[in-house]
Amino acid sequence: MHTKSLVNVLGVVYEHLKTEDGGDLYLTKYAQRYEKHLAIENWFEKRWFNKHKIRLEGTGSVYRVPTKAVDGVSFYFVVKNCRVGEDVPLDTHTLEEFCNAEFNSPWEEFSLVEEMRDGHYGPQNLTIKTQLPLAIYVPPEKMQLWQSGRSRTKINKIHARHPGIDLDILKQYKLVYRWIEGYNLPELFEFIDTDTKKRTHHLVDLEKRVVNDMSKKGYLVADTKPEHIIISANEAEQLIAKGSEQNPEASMTQIEYLYELINAGDYSVVDYELLLRTPDHESEVQQSRRHSYLDHQINRYTPTPVPEHLSNMEILGVPYIFGHAESTGGHLWVVGNNADLFDYFLPERWRKTHAVRLPGSRxxxxxxxxDNVRLAWETSCVGEMPHKKDPDYDPLIRKYGINSPFEEFAIAHDLTAMNILCAYVRAIYMTGSTKIEKSKDLRRYDSHKDILNPDGSPVLKKDRNYITIRGYYNGPDHWVARQTGRLYERVDLTDAMNKGLLDAEHCMSLVERKKNKLKMAGYEGSLLKPHDLLMSIDQDGKIVMDAHGIP
Structure with missing residues (x-):
């Protein structure tokens, strides 16, 4: 295996390395003991894997596979095919309760499992045991869509919500866990002499107790099954031994012992692809993350320690924290010098959340x-050649071309420094997948060709889409960070006229005023439209004014 680098994704630190076959392997802190065994040739070599894999009952595409012997030792791993993007096969009752359930991405799954293992939420005398999350392996080859098993409808829905942003659906993601030696609940009941009705009753009751424990700790699984509850081999052997006693009450003794184990928390839970936080826990985490985010944004230009997988860089006068979006193979530039902000803009945090097109916008x-952060995002049109039939066509756009996302942010950064307030620029995301349509206007790619990332790659690639992410303005950062109640509402000037907040004359005077300020600052503002300017509305429905009485 090749040189390692540290990567932090959603709070989990991985050692990332390229494998001999050209794939990517991400090792968690638990993998150190098994590092040699996790070498791809020791468990995923094609003939070995196909010969020795055993599909696990009551699960999706999950297999138990032994490793080859290394230094005379072999281990059993659990290898899961990540099903992100596939339709969730839930029964009718479960579907009604979890109608929006989606499979976790590998990074989300490991993050939630690690969080649940830490157990900071809920009663501290209660622990939910899990398998050890060891590694995420991304093979080098891509599949055809029909091979992936991922729903075209599901993928189209994701594309519709988030053009160009979804996980690379043609990549395979293998999640590797340590196998727990033991028996699941249905397997244990094979050793208990009881009828089907009682067996079903006890399985349902025991499962409910585990679900209740998980709920107390702030977690739930959309498809919990008795097969997902594991009793360790040692305790299972004791239960089996109780059944071999020449005692007419042996089966009852076994069942009572099983309840004792469950009530004492002596079990492990497996299968986490539909693991979620409970609503109360999710709300608490979101509020905490949001407040931390706002504090970090206030100090975004104050340098913080930069972890190994991230880098400081400057593009056109704007400082950024640069890093890779491991889940998609994309790149991410977060404005400022505060590395703690990087995770908030990973595509996992916003690519699947419900998005609404802003009125009056393209x-x-x-x-x-x-993380309960309000953002506005837009797919950059850099590289496109405006057509005369476009509604917003202007000869100047065709003459000068469309700004790159980095130019947009540099202009906003410059204007803000001159007290010409702009929507807060937060981050730029480059997709890992290639553009569907080729870029026609190559001028920006030529002008940016010498601007390189710390890894030597060009910041602007003509075969990729770029997403600009801005703050959804509902008040100044320093003001929002202190608020616990209702924030300002934003309204553009066109909407303000339609709502009777401003008359047309006042509106156009504000537009002309802004154009003049731009001209004095050395910028061409003739294309500015009323819907490009925003005002704030306070809690009383009144326009927020500055010290000079101007919106």
Missing amino acids: EIYYTITK
């Missing part, structure tokens, strides 16, 4: 991220 979408 293709700007508003979303509330998984």
Whole structure:
């Protein structure tokens, strides 16, 4: 295996390395003991894997596979094919309760499992045991869509919500866990002499107790099954031994012992692809993350320690924290010098959250991220050649071309420094997947060709899509960070006229005022439209004014 680098994704630190076959392997802190065994040739070599894999009952595409002997020792791993993007096969009752259930991405799954293992939420005398999450392996080859098993409808829905942002659906993701020696609940009942009715009753009751434990700790699984509850081999052997006693009450003794184990928390839970936080826990995490985010944004230009997998860089005068989006193979540039902000803009945090197109905008979408952060994102049009039939066509656009996302952010950064306020620029995301349509206007790619990332790659690639992410303005950062109640509402000037907040004359005077300020600052503002300017509305429905009485 090749040189390692440290990567932090959603709070989990991985050692990342390229494998001999050209794939990517991400090792967690638990993998150190098994590092040699996790070498791809020791468990995923094609003939070995196909010969020795055993499909596990009551699960999706999950297999138990022994490793080859290394230094005379072999281990059993659990290898899961990540099903992100596939339709969730839930029964009718479960579907009604979890109608929006989606399979976790590998990074989300490991993050939630590690969080549940830490057990900071809920009663501290209660622990939910799990398998050890060891590694995520991304093979080098891509599948055809029909091979992936991923739903075209599901993928189209994701594309519709988030053009160009979804996980690379043609990549395979293998999650590797340590096998737990033991028996699941249905397997144990094979050793208990009881009828089908009682067996079903006890399985349902025991499962409910585990679900209740998980709920107390702030977690739930959309498809919990008795097969997902494991009793260790030692305790299972004791249970089996109780059944071999020449005692007419042996089966009852076994069942009572099983209840004792479950009530004492002596079990492990497996299968986490539909693991979620409970609503109360999710709300608490979101509020905590949001407040941390706002504090970090206030200090975004204050340098913080930068972990190995991230880098400081500057593009056109704007400082960024640069890093890779491991889940998609994309790149991410987060404005400022605060490395703690990077995780908030990973595509996992906002690519699947509900997005609403902002009125009056071309293709700007508003979303509330998984961290309860309000953002507005837009797919950059850099490289496109405006057509005369376009509604917003202007000869100047065709003459000068469309700005790159980095130019957009540099202009906003410059204007803000001159007290010409702009929507807060937060991050730029480059997709890992290639563009469907080729870029026609190559001028920006030529002008940016010498601007390189720390890894030597060009910041602007003509075969990729770029997403600009801005703050959804509902008040100044320093003001929002202190608020616990209702925030300002934003309204553009066109909407303000339609709502009777401003008359047309006042509106156009504000537009002309802004154009003049731009001209004095050295910028061409003739294309500015009323819907490009935003005002704030306070809690009383009044326009927020500055010290000079101007919106």
